[in-house]
Amino acid sequence: MRKLLRTILLSFSALLSLSLLLFTQPVFATLNESEPRRHAISMHGDPVYGLDFTHFNYVNLNAPRTGSLRRAAMGSFDNFNAYIVKGVAADGTSYLFDTLMQQSSDEAFTLYALVAEFIEVPDDRSWVRFHLNPKARFSDGSALTAADVKFTFDVLMEKGVPQLRAQYKEVTKVEVESESVIKFSFKDNKNKELALILAQLPVFSEKDWQGKDFAKATLHVPLGSGPYTIKSFDAGRSIDYQRNDNYWAKDLPVNRGRYNFRHVIFDYYKDGSIAFEAFKAGEVDFRSENISKQWATGYQGKQFTSGNIIKEEIQHQNPQGMQAFWFNLRKDKFKDPNVRKALGLMFDFEWTNKTLFYGAYKRSESFFSNSELAARGIPEGDELALLTPFKAQLPPALFTQAYTLDKTKGDGRVRKQQRQAISLLKQAGWTLKSGKMVDAKGKQLSLEFLVYSPSFERVIQPFRKNLQRIGVASEIRIVDVSQYINRLNSFDFDIYTLIQAQSLSPGNEQLSMWGSEFANVPGTLNRIGLEDPVVDELVTAVINATDRKNLVAATRALDRVLLWKNVVIPQWHISSYRVAYWQQIQRPEKLPQYSLAIDSWWQKADTVSGQAAIGGSSTMNGLSISRQDN
Template identity: 50%
Template sequence: MNANGGSKMRGRLHAMLWAAMLWASSPLAAAEPVHALAMWGQPKYGAGFTHFDYVDPNAPKGGDVRLAEIGTFDSLNPFILKGIAPAGIGMTFDTLTVASADEPFTRYGLVAESMELAPDRSWIVFNLRPEARFHDGSPITAEDVVFTFETLRTRGHPFYRAYYASVDRAEVLGPRRVRFAFKPGANRELPLIVAELPVLSKRDWQGRDFTKTTLQPILGSGPYRVKTVDPGRSVTYERVRDYWAKDLPVNRGRFNFDRIRIDYYRDTTVALEAFKAGEYDFREENVAKNWATAYDFPALRQGLVKKVEIPHRRPAGMQGFVFNTRRWMFRDRRVREALGYAFDFAWTNRNLFHGAYTRTTSYFANSELAATGTPGPEELAILARYRGRVPEEVFTRPYAPPPGDPQGDIRGQLRTAMGLLRAAGFDVRDGRMVERASGRPFRFEILLVNPSFERIALPFARNLRRLGIEAGVRTVDPTQYQNRLQQFDFDMTVAVFPQSLSPGNEQRDFWTSAAADTPGSRNLAGIRDPVVDELVELLIAAPDRASLVARARALDRVLLWGHYVIPHWHLNYFRVAYWDLFGRPPVNPPYALAFDTWWVDRAKAERIAAARTR
């Protein structure tokens, strides 16, 4: 070896040693592998846990279950804007981690055996399980993870672009090792956001257009696979007998049914009658009138059907009549406030719901995140910078929607509404409400997909007619409804904005200016408010739980006083009816119904089968 060669070798060795020293002192090297990620505090379940507390780890496998859905479906690709995917399709795909249903927001390793999180949360590494497999037996690799991430945020549903907006890149570090790096800025939730990622097969998608609908099952890795499909009518899933993850602690006691068939009904009344006739086995009831009056039938009286209320502590979010502020008649906040006075909740609750519901007064209802009373010191510190840019009521009054009257006498509310409409530039001429300057009549359409909501919308429309406002009510089929919502082609609709105990990045898709211009986003109201944009980013950047609560409440107040919806109602329990062929764990988790922990009890099932044939 000549002198120059020795010098080069020594230089390379020096560089390697220096790189090794840098590696040893880097955050990547310092991160210890963990089995779970908690948004706040420590995971409930330690590294050696054997199963979740709310399952029966010895639950028997087997049996068939039949379920029902309302509407239709025309695609097996749930990850794109086009088409409607069937219920249950998520069971065919495994994710990097899985959530527990008895913690606010904690993720435990599924496809990922362990995670390494930077101390400053600027990146996360997932170490994949060597045994993780797709249904065709091929291994799940880091390349599949990166492929899935890039595909979803570039060709998937627009929601993913907003959800992953703060992720800088994903990179393969090894066959079973993948790293996600995050953009600068405080975003504590991001590691858990990417931990939710489903994993698709890169090889399976070669030569196929991800953006197109398909009725060919997508290769997955989950506990179920698609067995049969009758487009728009039914889908049947079968349990994967050699499912690679069936013995993992996160899955013990879950996914017990051999086959799950989901039949689609176009009408809720027909679906209820089909349940009574034994055409399907399990039903979650969402109509209070039905729950109060429609379940007095022979099978229930004979004990063949069970009707139970299962308490929960899940945030209710917000359901309501949603104004599309892209429409000229709803751009003024005073107009939106006025129309809220025409909805008589007290009468509706008494006469249509048998008094079952609580009025919703927060976008984070049924949780500590809901704004109550007037702002406390922490909220005021956040909101003070926006004084003059948000309604003054944000600072001085607790939000409370007009209560209505059980007897239907809301003349006082309608007088208040009339005053607000006149202040906003509207007058009544020849019995019709018109815009004062242009003479345009105030008319709009309430778009529905569920016929059962007609009985709520029609009395609301009658009250609006007393103000001179013409409000039509139109119910359309699910495909048309979804397409119109995706294109924001509606005046007013009924929608639900679900929430978790740890709201974060998904709020961009609900409320921000960018989402307002993105077809398919959940900013149905068309909110374009820089204050809301800033409050969403503050919420995402919350450094601790106390800050998250204060920032959520501040955002809540600004949204409420923006009058973007007319709030509806909520419950704090599940209403469930089922044919008595099931076993279920004695403990139900606080944040989910957890039907995936139930099983078919063979003796009960034989009794029910015999009764149905009589």
């Protein structure tokens, strides 16, 4: 859970921080030799920051704490609860809530004291106990107690998004031991990251939610304990977060040097091109660019040559997950893997990358791109041992050939791929008659691409022309962000495009992504409806991995099986952030390797105009829907 918890939940702009990361035996920093309580918990190695640390290394303690960060969000919003299936949550709602512990951005997966002042975990990791900071308060000054933590857990299990239920499912008992102490007991000691996942739990006020339906999408402003409160909003159009000057945790080590902007404002746009023009006009301060053509040709003019706008690519070490065309496997026409493979052959990535993207991207050939978790070569060692019991249920080639995607010359000619695709479709029972690919009843194979951004048409149109060459009909359905989310949540689609994010330490969140039990649960991350017993077993192996070596082997096995099942048509990825921002916005000289850490940036004191601001990346009930070239 980790970064995913953070995106999921972020926006989930995080929370699904699914900060899932490196891992062997969890290690804890100890207060003293006789005291079992710890200030930090790490999945791999020792925490970087000891008990006496004062701040994260990537913040600027001298940064001005004033001004505004203005950002653009896409679509609209109808509620402030990013933890439910219904509605579209406003960007930035994670600013409202503190979590039990805070993840650092310069470590794979380590959490430090926040709401929980100390943590206890036994050697067998069969339970976790959190000792809350007695100073913890909600923004109205009321005490934050263990009862609020239990209420939060219970309401998320009952009414929260299904991915949270998947992550918390092995918690068997929650005990409020005192006003400031809460204990979670687990089904067994196999799930090594569960304590860390629970440490990322946001905390809601039980009193504030009394008499209200948590699962209902409303514009009720929830009472939080985080660094910002909502100053004002215009429903569906803008929201202004104002820093809480009485924020109870502002002087804790995890927060010093962070949350420097007095205001963070998200202004909503229906069209990406209008949002870009707003940025160039100075109405937006910061922009993360996802469209390669725009990055190559659009950032020009006086604002850029004068240095008023800073444009830079910032390298990172985050796994890139999988951006792809995702099939709805519930539909009969996509059930045969030969059909899915045939359709994938007609997507000419090499031509697309050269012609549309200025050669900016790499083809994604893994669900864990840009990481050691990606399957490679042929299976061997521990990975082979995991896969061998399922040999009869898997393609024979999986054990003898490295998975590779077909490559074209990039000249727009796909005759070889065309012949292969027609052959595969024939094996699946389809026939090419009079220029149409038809089934036994004479019905033509047809597809609908569901998108929310008109700019993605330029990617799909050439793909459609190639599909037409093998007799497959297709159309593009463009909807707004709210409709897009609702259609995905109700499984009303043929093919959609999205990034499925991953982190360095996959775990419980994989169950919601691929598990059969979540294939038909509205709001699940298993939007494609995958139901496969081998995948289920491999997900369990990932979750129960006892050390980093076993985790890598299990994840590679899972990755390999998903790839050979052809459940997606892979697109592309890039291993850097492409950002632009007006010169009054400044950042730390050295950023952490796993995040832009935008909450550690600041505005120059001498440029503050007193005007509040804008912000955000579109989210999908906690999951970011931004993608490269959207």
